[in-house]
Amino acid sequence: MNNRLTWHRLALFGALGLFAFFFLTPLYVMVATSLKSMDEIRTGTLLSLPMSPSFAAWAKAWSEACTGTDCGGLKPFFMNSVMMVVPAVATSTLIGAVNGYVLSKWRFRGSELMFAMILFGVFMPMQVVLLPMSQVLGWLGLASSVWGLILVHVIAGIPSTTLFFRNYYVGLPDELVKAAMLDGANFWQIFVRIVLPLSTPIMVVTLIWQFTNIWNDFLYGVVFSGADSKPITVGLNNLANTSSTVKEYNVDMAAAMIAALPTLLVYVLAGKYFVRGLTAGAVKG
Structure with a gap:
């Protein structure tokens, strides 16, 4: 089987990589933002990695966040x-x-x-x-x-x-x-x-x-x-x-x-x- 890279394969891999990047970027933004503090969100960029990852936002969303008048989380x-x-x-x-x-x-x-x-x-x-x-x-x-x-x-x-x-x-x-x-x-x-x-x-x-x-x-x-x-x-x-x-x-x-x-x-x-x-x-x- 011919495993050599050709222009067709390079083009195919490039297109697949572009599609993967397009669809995975929103997921990355969600995960990265959820691990940041609000100060880091305000001073950083949308695609920046969290400097001090924390699950505090996850804990608050699970058990403390307000959903209307109730503040028992999700x-x-x-x-x-x-x-x-x-x-x-x-x-x-x-x-x-x-x-x-x-x-x-x-x-x-x-x-x-x-x-x-x-x-x-x-x-x-x-x-x-x-x-x-x-x-x-x-x-x-x-x-x-x-x-x-x-x-x-x-x-x-x-x-x-x-x-x-x-x-x-x-x-x-x-x-x-x-x-x-x-x-x-x-x-x-x-x-x-x-x-x-x-x-x-x-x-x-x-x-x-x-x-x-x-x-x-x-x-x-x-x-x-x-x-x-x-x-x-x-x-x-x-x-x-x-x-x-x-x-x-x-x-x-x-x-x-x-x-x-x-x-x-x-x-x-x-x-x-x-x-x-x-x-x-x-x-x-």
Whole structure:
């Protein structure tokens, strides 16, 4: 294999380096600013390294910063997001897996129409469902609660998770299901013992996709949450918009990093599995 540097490769590496610099600069500015004191921010430049790095701004953003009239920091908002994300991601992924399994391996009359109706939810604007969803949550007694947010995100995530699993399961040989049926396995035995063990790539993709969408959601969080159930995105917005005598940019940047850290960690630790999962079902056979 020819590993010599050519003008084409130099141009490619240069373009990739430029794009990396363009996308990583805001992250660098956020991290560097969060580690500086306000005096250093005023006297230094935006891209300068922190002379005396300190996590004081992080500590204040976590437990002392004011988000409106409350000065308890982002900790309660962060915990609300954790309590919301874990069951919402798990439930929507499991329902999507069952839907994809049924719509790909147990087709029935009208299954294609049902899949088309579910798929419509992927392209439907979120703003359309705000009023009817508010009414449903009120009828169920889940308005302004974490459980209400969980239900909203599960319903909103089912179209996407169904699409992912259905397209992946179409590529699995039908003979696996037929052979299991001949051996006497029922619907759930085939799903749990045969289909799910083969679903690791698309399972990882769906979990990452759902975690990112739900954790970073602001619209549903601000509309359907109450005073004690607001997620991290709403808390970050309240913190950034809380007026004070001195604007503490280091605290704002630290708060933004705290809010973004879970999704950053997920992509750093599982990013390669996300790419593998996306390409696993791309070619059938």
